[in-house]
Amino acid sequence: MIRFENVSKVYARGARPALDDVSVDVSRGEFVFLVGASGSGKSTFLRLVLREERPTGGSVYVAGRDLSRLSSWKVPSLRRSIGVVFQDFRLLPNKTVHENVAFALQVIGKPRHTIRTTVPEVLEMVGLDGKEKRLPHELSGGEQQRVAIARAFVNRPQILLADEPTGNLDPTTSLGIMRLLDRINRTGTTVVMATHDDEIVNEMRKRVVELSTGSVVRDEVDAVYGERESILPLVGQTPVLDAPGRGARAVVVPRVQVSPEPADLEAERAAEAAAARAASQPPAAQTTTEQVTPEPAVPEPAAPEPAGSSADDVVQQVLREHERVRAGREA
Amino acid sequence: MRLQFVLTEVLQGLRRNLSMVVSVVLVTFVSLTFVGAAALLQTQVTKLKGDWYDLVEVSVFLCPTGSTAPTCADGEATPEQVDALEQVIDTELADVVANTYFESKGDAFEAFTQMYPDGYQGTQLTEDDMQASFRLKLVDPEQYQVVDDVLEGRAGVEVVEDQREVFEPLFLALGRASLLAAGLAGVMLLAAVLLITTTIRLSAVSRRRETGIMRLVGASNLFVQLPFMLEGAIAALVGALLAVGGLWLAVQYLVTDWLQDSVDWVAYVDVGDVLLIAPLLIGIAVLLAVVSSVVTLNRYTRV
Structure with a gap:
């Protein structure tokens, strides 16, 4: 789906290359984390896939197109198959x-x-059913990112690129976003996500491509974020500055506890419910037409109805009611 | 769907930088008014020339008694000299002269008494004060110089006069006025191009977020740029229409209703001529807008 063959990119003459002889092959339906320090070339990688930049050496193939030979008037058609x-x-x-x-x-x-x-469908999928009329500033960060994901996915692209999608979000909300990206990945969409978030990478256990000063230094399946480079060895004794809780396990550093916004939780719950419904529906009812690989037969482990609080039951009931009405309308 | 979407975008853009749009409208209005005025003055000159050159003649005045001209040293032109001149006109100037009319002193006096029965400015003149002349009607009034070269300095010819010379100062004045208008129009058009460029640039920058997303989701180049082009074109078009309207009013009230009433022996431009130059003005406006938007947009919204 995305293939880099010995790709180099130099922005300014004489400067250090942003990418140096990078060869990566991402196949259809894969989920790949692109990790590395700031300036390691992650964003350049994504920009090359979008053909916002052209490589100074090597070739980039995206969705069967050779981007070095792609004439500029065909670029829009390329971008229609990529969500960002x-x-x-x-x-x-x-x-x-x-x-x-x-x-x-x-x-x-x-x-x-x-x-x-399609728009209500995708909004339901990301869990924003009922918030169609809100303006972005009336939403929490997590919800805004869900809108952005909905916008990127509404055209059912073959590839979804995410450039640090959780960079502005608290850990719990980030997790919700990751579940959503994972769900999108399970519809057969190739997902490439550049991130700094080690916790997420470690938890997801997907393929990790690590870039360092423009070169691929690691490409592992089911991998973790990896050890941070000790850029400040002298400050190693006070890990709070660099990586709280890492490297000095003996020192217990109290982590800042952030409880997510109720709205974000609600959105996540709604999205999961929508996913559960989609999974339980026969494939014929699937409206996502183009290039959808068959849904994995196993329903998502996280999908089962959140049990417990009566508020959840009510939400579920309302959603089920909603679904029934919609099904009736379509019939 | 697409059309409606583009139009909504255009309306939003126009509303968002209204003051710039208004200034574009005004500048195109003024510059195109100058262009139109130059064109109308030219039309007026052509009309006058067409009208008056049909009437003008070349007068070859023959020597009267007591003339001080060197060719008239022998006194009044003799009948032989007149015959010789007529011969020359019929042969050498046959291609140039359409019509020859000989006005004798008697004819001239008759015409004079008809025009001024009570004498000219209080003086009673006699037939001997008159001057015999050839009146030559030329095939092409512009060929006066040929007649002058052949006849000037011949025996019995005092002076060759082109009636056109009477009009020359007027045409010169009109010509210079139209040049001036064209020059001003040039400067204003330059200002219009720069202003339209700036407006489109502002509009593009203020909507960078939108165009960025449009490019990311794969909107075609034309789709991204069309709203901006239309904005420039609409503003310029409104300016052009205002210019046409302004010229129409000026011609209707200044020329047709006022000048024509006071000086009625001249053919004037009318609103029909304004309509004739209207497509020119609108064409210029659209061209201005298209050129400036293509130049600007290639730099600011390229995919």
Whole structure:
């Protein structure tokens, strides 16, 4: 799906290359973490995939296209097969949630009836059902990122690129976003995520490609983030500065506890419910048409109904009701 | 769908930097008014030339008694000299002269008494004060110089006069006015191009977020740039329409209703001429907008 063959990228003449002889092959449906320090070339990697930059050496193949031979008027068609999510969400502040997601379809000339059906679907999938009319500033960071993901995914791209999507979010909210990306990955979408978040990488156990000063230094399946380079050896005694809780396990550093916003939790719950429903539905009812590889038969482990609080039961009941009404309308 | 979306974008863009749009409209309005005025002045000159050159003649005045001109040293032109001149006109100037009319002293006096029965400015003149002349109607009034070269200095010819010379100062003045208008129009058009460029750039920068997302999700180049182009084109078009309207009003009230009433023996430009130059003005406006937006957008919204 994405293949880099000895790719080099030098931004300014004489400067250190941002990427130096990088060869990476990402196959269809894979989930790849791109890790490395700031300036190691992660963003350049993503920009090359999007053909925002052209390599100074080597070739880049994305979704069967040779990007070095791709004429500039075909670039839009390439980008329609790639969704992108950023650390800073990049939502349009004067458009509602629904309009933000619909915008991505409008500007590539999708007909109105397609927009009317796909946008609510994808919003339900990311767990923002019922918040269509909110403006971005009325949402929490996690919810905003969900909108951004919905916008990136609404056209059902073959590839989803995420450039530190959890960089602005607290750990719990980040986890919700990761579950969402994982769910998207399970629909057959190739996901490449650049990140600094070691906790997430360690927890997900996916393929990890580590870049360092423009070269691939590690490419492992089921990997962890890896040891941090001790860039400040003298400060190693006070790990708080560099990596709280890491490297000096004996020293118990109290971590800042952040409890996520109730809205984020609710969104996550709704998204999971939507996923559970999608998994339990027969594949025929699946509306995602293009290039959807068969859903894994095993329902998501995290998907079962969150038991316990009665509020959850009510939410579930409402959602089920909603679903029944919708099914009735479609029939 | 697409069209509606583009139009919404255009409207939003126009609203967002309204003051810039208004200034674009005004600058194109003023510059195109100058362009139009130059064109109308040229039309006026052509009309006058067409009208008046049909009437003008070349007068070959023959020597009267007591003339001080060197060719008239022998006194009044004799009938032989007149015949010889007529011969020359019929042969050497046959291609140039369409019509020859000989006005004798008697004819001239008759015409004079008809025009001024009570004498000219209080003086009673006699037939001997008159001057015989050839009136030559030329095939092409511009060929006066040929006639002058052939006849000037011949025996019996006092002076060759082109009636066109009477109009020359007027045409010169009109020509210079139209040049001036064209020059001002040039400067204003330059200002218009720069202003449209700045406006489009501002608009593009203020919507960088949108265009960035459009490019990321794979909107085509045309789709990204079209709203900006349309914005520039609409502003320029409104300016052009205002210019046409302004010229229309000026011609209607200043020329047709006022000048034509006071000086009615001249053919003037009318609103029909304004309509004739309207496509020119609108064309210039659209061209301005397209050129400036293509130049700007290639730099600011390239994929």
